[in-house]
Amino acid sequence: MPPFRDDQLFIIAPGSETTLAQLGLPESFTPARYHVRSRMFPAENPGEFEPVKIRRKEKPAVNGAAGEEQPKPQEDGETEWEEDHISEEGAIWPIRNGQIVDWPCFYALMTHVFNTVNPPFHTPVLLISEPVWATKEHEKVTQFFFEKFKVPAFTMVDAAMAASYAYGVTTATIVDVGHTKADVTCVVESMLHDVGRGIAVPGCGGEALTERLWQVLKGRSGFSREMCEQLKKSNICEILPSDVEQPGDESAIADDANPAAAASTGEGQRKPSGAAGDLPKGPGEGTQAGEEKKLEDDEGVLDIASIVTGGNMGDYLAQKEREKQEKAATKQKKGSDAGQQANRPMKLPNNKRTRNTFVYEDFALHEAMKKAGMSDQKMADMQSAMDEGPNKRQKTPEPQGAPSEKPADGGVDGQQQEEPPSPAGPSPSGGFRREIEVGPERFQAATSAGGQPSILDRLADTIHRTVQSCPDINRRSDLWDSLIILGNGSHVRGFKEALLETLQKKFIISPSSATIFTSELPSNMSTPMATGANTPQPQYPGQHQQQQQHQGVNPMLLAATTAQHQHLQQQQPNQGSLPPQQQMQMQMQHHSLHSSHAQTPTSIKLAKIPDYFPEWKETGYDEATFLGAQVAAKVLFVVDAGASKAYMSRTDYNEQGPGGIHEVML
Template identity: 25%
Template sequence: MPPFRDEVVFVITTGSHTTRVQYGLAESLTPPQKTVATRVYKADNGDGKAPYSLEGPESAAIYPIVKGRIENMDALLYLIESLYRTTTNMSTDSPFAPILLTCNSEWQPSQIEEIITYLFRRVRVPAVTIIPESLAALYAYALQIACVVNIGEEKTEITPIVDFNIVESAQSVVEIGGKDINKALQSLLPTLQPYQIEELKRSPIYEVLSEESMSFFGELSAPATSSLEEEGIVDVAAIVANGNAREILAQREQKKSSKLVDLKNSEMPRNSFIDSKGQTVELGTERFQGTEDMIERLSHEIGNVIGKLDDIARRGDCWENIIIVGGPTVIKGFVDAVLLSLQEHFLITRGTTYSELPSGLNTPGYGTPPATPAVYGQTLGHGQVPTTIKLAKMADYFIGYKGHTWEDAPFLGSQIAAKQIFTPGIASIDGAYMSREDFAERGAREIWNLGLL
């Protein structure tokens, strides 16, 4: 039975741009206690102290992780140790908090072993476990099979997971990320500064629209107005005859203003947001653009990954449990647009049944006409394309996450995993962490025997 208490568990997830930290696991899990940039600074103190610092000028900044890859191990180890000690208020001699750390497929086995060795020998932690970030996302959804799409700033990791095991032969890392949206928006809005582009993405006025919501500029026409007044035509003669023209016109303007306030963002030809420097940025329909190419490429890659699974039944399970996490998921309509793209390109929509399809008939894949072989998977047979594509349903019983975006769902999953791995309870997982004694007897390679990586 795991021997640690909830209040002493330390969870840390490190991405290329952001690191999230939590010390202590509440009964109802909450968003991270700390969110900091994955960045340290070169310190030139000449007094024999640590060569890095958590503060400094941008000219001295060092980014330990680039596109998911560890580029500066010493800097990363310093960041992890510093956050561990400052968050837990532990001295060098008496640490007692076990650590759960996430990794991604870009981390090399030797690097993972180096991190474990450092944590035991230098930080002297009592216990360590490392789990893939994609597996952590799975925990957040309380599933055992899914296709996890983790979208970062510069790359996306697409990971099929079957019975809690990552299918490495199908896993893919592609250079698609939030930067592609920034690049597209910068082309559309060349007068905006890069920081404004980033803030626009996270503002309420930026969203991805479906055809049904394109009311003023899309293909769907607006409903007919019911009166001349609603169309903006004023019956001047009627107002003059009434004798109170000023009052009637004031009421009419108030009514018109009220209607404008009630309009949804998608119904407004123009809208604005205020950036971090207090400037008002007003935009037209550009605020609904910039994601199209990324979504198309993303859906294509997801189809390719799922198509690589050998077990056709498991493909179907993955198609019914698509998990999309990462920064762009905060954009209103983005996740739904990815789902619609997947359904458009991969879903069987014919009215016929399986029994009516000849077994040798090729079924269309991404952008493929019915008479040619499917692109993804490069295989034949109608049983290999999905009849259902769904987004997985996030667990909704964590009160602390109510109203919080699922951008960092992997962090929630990391907390759930840490609770099951380190603390006693009905759902505890035995033998899923390394103790100091395990490290002394078998070394850092013991991490590979835990069945999590």
């Protein structure tokens, strides 16, 4: 009988940005049930931490006052405090680049995760360790879990080994692309090779993609780095193959224009004349009415200072309401015209469109309005004005500031449930959503800049060095044919395909090339001549007879195939009649028949993920490391009933101490 059941297993995967956790294994493995932001906030007492930021509660403005007219906080009386689940200002991140940089904060984070899940007492823990962790860090984490939570059993699994468990392979090259770094590991026959391993390679994570987008978009007025981060996570950010051209400005199509703006300003009906009567009515640039003061530019970037501190809230709401009415009128007019409906152009895919829009969740505006003392009613009106029809149904990325500590099935497990939205509009608990328009810059996340190699080139070079450092030379071709690319940093559309294409262009050789046989030449074969034949060597009397028998055959191909297959080799003379030096050479040739073209790969392929996890298939396998941890926990704690002894029990910890974790961890 196994010592533990499926519903007792507790899995934790600490990360630089998000920590994954789950209690119990369902019949069909599912993605992690808890996603907790990997940051804590300083508490009131020094050395203590809180999972949520505590801030001073701002008094709402009176009669719509804003800016200098806001009432000052009362100096007398008790100060009111509130929890801020959105802002991450002043947060402490204990894990950076996979390395634990703040141990007290890390312990507080693990305690918060443990208390959030609230497992029972008899719960074994499996923790996914980062490749950059040293032996001392493994021991400190083991000691903390045994002494703090009194767990009955504990073990660690390396992130690369967990990925191989998820894919069900024993030999693979694992490329884990994280937030600011990437890890490249070779696993051969379920043995992890530390020699030449690419650990925490800087500049190869998802942050490098955001930085590149910020470089090409920071020239736009009002465009922030947070917008670039959410653009990277949207479905319009894409890495195109090298044979696909990026759409240029000259290929812009008419449906990219705003029909409501065209209907209101008369754009598209202008005549080539400078007379005032020939100009459209406006308002807007180049119209009779002239350009009005705009709080939002043509690409959806807001002037936050004008809205919050300038008292322009009413103007902005009126502007959004007018745009809604114009769009509705234009849509109704188009729907009544059957001929125009039939001639409507087809919707182009993202890589064919010059410009496209994504939904941006603006937490900066929400924070500014809250600090300005805006009432909940005004914030609700603002959010209702921005959340237009299509945006309400569109899935937006998870807020960066809001921790997701709720189960995936919608339950809360002891957490306070969210209050229903008020009748006045949606609850302003999150950021304000609005559409932002982006041009071809959304395809340049992985391009090079300033003569520096791109993230794809850096990753490709790291993968090549790691595979070439594998001591088992004959298995290097298998490592190239089983490439696993995972991690949230690789979630951008087209990233994996682009990395595979980069590897194939830089390192692969054609199988038709005769150079692949040079490594298979026996030691008794001389250098080939220009005629395609070899000069026979006198010390090998049987070689001339072999060349006479195989006239017209490629000598490299013949030597390579006969060296690999003993039954194709010609009868060699009796070794007893040869000098001792020639006998030793023939023995060395017999034991070194095949080198598997270890220097350069002839093929590079991605490993195939098992398709018998339907829940994982729906969400994607970017977090497949957690899936591998689920498989490992099932095998180590339940299936083999503890026979493999791949975990430390409480008795083992009392006898061996924290150092015993090195004997059991994978």
